[in-house]
Amino acid sequence: MKDYEPKKMKAITFTGIRRVLERAGQLEADGKSVIHFEIGQPDFVTPKYIREAACASLQAGNTRYTSNYGTIALRKAIAKKLEKENHIHADPNSEIMVTVGGEEAMAAAVLALVDAGDEVILSDPGYSPYDSIVKIANAVPVYVPLREADNWNFDLEILKQSITSKTKLIMLCTPSNPTGTIIDRESLEELSQICIDHDILVIADEAYERILYEDNVHTSIASLPGMWERTITIQSFSKSHSMCGFRIGYIAACKKLMSILIRAHQKIVLCATSSSQDAALAALTQESDEIAYMMEQFNKRRELIYSTLKELGLPCAYPQAAFYVFPNVSSLGMDGDTFCQRFLEEYGVACVPGSDFGPGSKNNLRLSYATSYEDCAEGMERLKKFVADIRSKQ
Numbered sequence: 001m002k003d004y005e006p007k008k009m010k011a012i013t014f015t016g017i018r019r020v021l022e023r024a025g026q027l028e029a030d031g032k033s034v035i036h037f038e039i040g041q042p043d044f045v046t047p048k049y050i051r052e053a054a055c056a057s058l059q060a061g062n063t064r065y066t067s068n069y070g071t072i073a074l075r076k077a078i079a080k081k082l083e084k085e086n087h088i089h090a091d092p093n094s095e096i097m098v099t100v101g102g103e104e105a106m107a108a109a110v111l112a113l114v115d116a117g118d119e120v121i122l123s124d125p126g127y128s129p130y131d132s133i134v135k136i137a138n139a140v141p142v143y144v145p146l147r148e149a150d151n152w153n154f155d156l157e158i159l160k161q162s163i164t165s166k167t168k169l170i171m172l173c174t175p176s177n178p179t180g181t182i183i184d185r186e187s188l189e190e191l192s193q194i195c196i197d198h199d200i201l202v203i204a205d206e207a208y209e210r211i212l213y214e215d216n217v218h219t220s221i222a223s224l225p226g227m228w229e230r231t232i233t234i235q236s237f238s239k240s241h242s243m244c245g246f247r248i249g250y251i252a253a254c255k256k257l258m259s260i261l262i263r264a265h266q267k268i269v270l271c272a273t274s275s276s277q278d279a280a281l282a283a284l285t286q287e288s289d290e291i292a293y294m295m296e297q298f299n300k301r302r303e304l305i306y307s308t309l310k311e312l313g314l315p316c317a318y319p320q321a322a323f324y325v326f327p328n329v330s331s332l333g334m335d336g337d338t339f340c341q342r343f344l345e346e347y348g349v350a351c352v353p354g355s356d357f358g359p360g361s362k363n364n365l366r367l368s369y370a371t372s373y374e375d376c377a378e379g380m381e382r383l384k385k386f387v388a389d390i391r392s393k394q
């Protein structure tokens with residue numbers, strides 16, 4: 001038989017997160033205890049009022065396709081939310097599209113907007129699926145390093161130098177997976193000017209925009225002057241409402257861009273699941289203290305994990321948002337890959353190596369605290385032991 005695998009797919013590996021998860025599963029099947037810091041999925045069951053809305057939707061017989069854009073009721077609720085929280089003014093009739101999670105939104109946007117050979121700027125570190133989807137679209141990822149010492153903000157000079165006549169898009173992830181930090185408004189303003197000057201589009205992945213600690217503020221780049229016309233804003237219910245399995249998110253973009261995006265979305269999925277859309281409508285329009293409870297728990301875990309990393313002297317930006325930390329382990333005489341491999345095999349703690357998030361991030365690892373406080377505490381005890389064992393041999 002011929003080798004049917006196209007060249008572009010040979011460059012796409014199973015994501016590191018899933019590889020670690022599989023190995024952790026094997027260890028657990030062998031009776032070993034594993035603490036899961038690898039997966040970025042809130043450990044909470046979706047709040048009751050949202051589950052009830054999904055059940056009511058099915059009971060009412062809402063089992064048909066919806067408009068390709070999503071139900072108008074949900075789009076109107078999203079428009080209100082965007083207006084109030086993100087200062088984005090999107091017309092629910094033509095500038096909002098409900099998607100099968102942020103992931104489909106991102107894939108549809110990239111596939112719809114790039115031609116083969118176009119260059120797409122990605123941050124290093126950044127959310128790993130961006131690289132794959134750009135390659136599946138036969139476009140070229142161009143990495144720009146973020147500055148660890150500067151709270152993982154862009155080095156705008158390097159960014160400018162990376163722009164060529166083929167640069168079509170920048171993919172932005174703030175709040176960031178994997179670093180848990182936010183790109184500040186001033187940097188976003190400077191970045192906007194660069195995009196305007198060079199006529200570059202932005203895909204702004206804002207999957208974590210509602211998971212913010214203390215008085216940290218998220219700025220949607222689409223709300224900055226001159227950016228609405230060139231930004232595709234992606235948001236999701238997965239993390240903010242612990243709705244990962246519902247597979248529901250959305251895009252806001254100006255009519256001109258949306259008229260391109262909708263055709264890709266239409267050909268890939270037709271529309272998002274109807275009962276998930278009704279559940280998302282409840283999530284946006286009803287109040288519940290369950291969401292505040294989730295935030296409180298994330299915050300407690302964040303404090304515990306950050307303070308332990310600090311106590312151990314492992315450099316790490318103070319997480320401002322999301323539920324990730326991205327410490328640097330080079331002082332332990334190994335890179336993130338070796339650290340993660342040994343931490344899992346010898347101490348039963350699963351983390352994701354930094355190399356999964358960009359070629360220049362090999363000295364880091366991502367630790368997700370979307371797991372119980374008890375597991376976070378046990379994971380930190382194991383981390384102290386691992387670090388002490390390494391240091392005793394250094």
Ligand SMILES: Cc1ncc(COP(=O)(O)O)c(C=O)c1O
Pocket residue numbers: 040100101102103104127173177205207235236237238244247248249
């Ligand atoms: C930065 C970022 N964007 C998008 C997604 C996709 O989320 P979903 O498809 O569940 O909305 C994730 C999931 O982990 C993420 O971390």
